[in-house]
Amino acid sequence: xxxxxxxxxxxxxxxxxxxxxxxxxxxxxxxxxxxxxxxxxxxxxxxxxxxxxxxxxxxxxxxxxxxx
Numbered sequence: 001x002x003x004x005x006x007x008x009x010x011x012x013x014x015x016x017x018x019x020x021x022x023x024x025x026x027x028x029x030x031x032x033x034x035x036x037x038x039x040x041x042x043x044x045x046x047x048x049x050x051x052x053x054x055x056x057x058x059x060x061x062x063x064x065x066x067x068x
Contacts, residue, residue, distance in 0.1 A: 002032060002055065005064030011057055021061060025050060032058065 002008060006024045010017040019038060026033035031052040041049065 002058065002060055003027070003064065006060055007062040007064075008032070008034060008058045009061050010053075011059045014057055028052070030054070034058075 021038040022034035022036040024032050025035045035050050
């Protein structure tokens, strides 16, 4: 299960969104709050955008535990 601090991206079945990367900044019991940090977000007006995403649409890229 993903947790706060993990690096995530959209699942492979999310066509055209495989290069998106974000950090889990919260969890509300159903969805994860993601702060997007990829190059697409950096070039948009929404640099600090946080979205709520259902776990079925996300994949774990790197666990916060692995970086300690």
